[in-house]
Amino acid sequence: MRIVILPTKQEVSAFAAEAIAAVINKKSNAVLGLATGGTPLSTYEGLINKHQQGTLSFNKVRTFNLDEYVGLLPTHPQSYRQFMNKQLFNHIDINIQNTHIPECLNSDYEGCSSNYETLISEHGGIDIQLLGLGSNGHIGFNEPTSSLSSKTRIKTLTKKTIENNSRFFDATEFQPSLAITMGIGTILKSKKIILIATGENKKDAVADMIEGSVAAFSPASALQLHSDVVVVLDKLAASKLKLYDYYIQTEQSRKKLN
Ligand code: PGA
Numbered sequence: 001m002r003i004v005i006l007p008t009k010q011e012v013s014a015f016a017a018e019a020i021a022a023v024i025n026k027k028s029n030a031v032l033g034l035a036t037g038g039t040p041l042s043t044y045e046g047l048i049n050k051h052q053q054g055t056l057s058f059n060k061v062r063t064f065n066l067d068e069y070v071g072l073l074p075t076h077p078q079s080y081r082q083f084m085n086k087q088l089f090n091h092i093d094i095n096i097q098n099t100h101i102p103e104c105l106n107s108d109y110e111g112c113s114s115n116y117e118t119l120i121s122e123h124g125g126i127d128i129q130l131l132g133l134g135s136n137g138h139i140g141f142n143e144p145t146s147s148l149s150s151k152t153r154i155k156t157l158t159k160k161t162i163e164n165n166s167r168f169f170d171a172t173e174f175q176p177s178l179a180i181t182m183g184i185g186t187i188l189k190s191k192k193i194i195l196i197a198t199g200e201n202k203k204d205a206v207a208d209m210i211e212g213s214v215a216a217f218s219p220a221s222a223l224q225l226h227s228d229v230v231v232v233l234d235k236l237a238a239s240k241l242k243l244y245d246y247y248i249q250t251e252q253s254r255k256k257l258n
Helices: 007-026 041-053 078-086 107-124 157-167 186-189 200-211 220-223 244-257
Strands: 001-008 031-034 062-064 066-071 129-130 153-156 179-182 193-197 227-233
Touching: 001 007, 001 153, 001 244, 007 041, 007 129, 007 193, 007 200, 007 227, 062 078, 066 078, 107 153, 107 179, 157 179, 186 220, 193 200, 200 220, 200 227
Parallel strands: 001 227, 031 062, 031 129, 129 193, 193 227
Antiparallel strands: 066 179, 153 179
16 A cells, blocks of 8 residues: 655645546546545546646546435436536536446346446446545445445445535435445456545544554455555544654655656
8 A cells, every 4th residue: 555645635636636647648548436525526626627728638538436325316416426527527528428427216226236337347447446535434335344345236324424424415405325336346446546535534544444454344444455556645634643654754765766
């Protein structure tokens, strides 16, 4: 696991946008795995800026999002389809037909889940997966105790996740308690993974992910099993790491080597 600790949230976002752009610039038909939530917003702004400056094109890129609420139509303002359209897809030259969200519009949840897995494989797998981190250690909507080899499926959201995400819903609005999500096994099949986490409320989940045991109770700890992961943190999110100074020193050595 490569651990990059940067002074600010803005620098974390800029690093992630750079990493994603580098993959697209190397492979114009790259397959991206994308995330929703508050953390990736500035990364998406960074990608949009690169596109507007003429240095990045998405016209051959394909995307797969991690998850979607069950019970919201894609036209619902709080659906992750609308989130992605508004925060990224509407501002870049991507073919919207090449953007995939694990929507399940009928009640054949098993069928929708296995179709999503098949679609990812048919397109050669994910070249780079962007992840946020839940304060309970989830990645996608893989809540604590999710199987570390799970595939796309329906998950019941924890009370904590529902509370954390209630900020996106009006008080009277229906907030789903079920979601369809790529599994941890699905995420681990990605060729590269970049996880970004910022703010003090992530420090416990970050410490468990990096320095704790690999355990289903800390879903992000499964990333320790992947050979090409970079975790990008601001100082607050990194503040509980026991080997904080070592990670800083390692990055300094890496710069000298390059
Ligand atoms: P956040 O959510 O970026 O809104 O903090 C992260 C997550 O739940 O994966």
